[in-house]
Amino acid sequence: MCTLRFLVLLAFSGMASAAGPNLGQSLSAAELAAWNINVMPDGTGLPAGGGTSAKGAPIYAQKCAHCHGEHGKGGVNAAVVGGAPIKGMDSTKTVANFWPYATTLFDFIRRSMPWQQPRSLSDDEVYALTAYILAMNKLIGEQDEMNARTLPKVRMPNRDGFIPRFPEKM
Numbered sequence: 001m002c003t004l005r006f007l008v009l010l011a012f013s014g015m016a017s018a019a020g021p022n023l024g025q026s027l028s029a030a031e032l033a034a035w036n037i038n039v040m041p042d043g044t045g046l047p048a049g050g051g052t053s054a055k056g057a058p059i060y061a062q063k064c065a066h067c068h069g070e071h072g073k074g075g076v077n078a079a080v081v082g083g084a085p086i087k088g089m090d091s092t093k094t095v096a097n098f099w100p101y102a103t104t105l106f107d108f109i110r111r112s113m114p115w116q117q118p119r120s121l122s123d124d125e126v127y128a129l130t131a132y133i134l135a136m137n138k139l140i141g142e143q144d145e146m147n148a149r150t151l152p153k154v155r156m157p158n159r160d161g162f163i164p165r166f167p168e169k170m
Contacts, residue, residue: 043148049148063114067115
């Protein structure tokens with residue numbers, strides 16, 4: 001009797017898997033393009049737009065300070081300002097002492113912040129927040145505008161602290 005049940009179950013499972021699980025639907029090229037928002041270290045993929053630290057400060061206060069603390073010094077989540085030089089694996093990593101490229105900061109903010117509403121910021125807001133965080137870390141001037149042309153030129157302190165996997169793409 002157990003063998004018969006097993007054979008019936010096996011037969012039905014084979015039929016179900018042949019047709020697939022019928023989950024979701026295929027994406028169109030336009031739908032996929034909306035999610036293809038990768039930004040490379042050299043700035044490839046950066047969108048049009050721009051922002052300054054002054055424009056980023058109120059956005060940070062409204063949408064970021066709750067988690068990352070006033071002036072980026074840390075709160076329920078990690079600090080985005082400051083950080084002593086990295087001396088070992090247990091060192092606290094921040095934007096200023098760890099991130100190798102400013103474009104990576106833009107990419108991270110754009111795709112995943114704010115935490116409770118990822119991808120809700122406009123490109124100009126992301127540029128402004130990026131400028132604010134970079135200026136708070138004294139990596140750019142407070143009046144500097146960040147955009148697709150200027151952001152890749154920002155030299156991060158830990159830029160040479162990594163071994164690139166694909167150096168030919170740098």
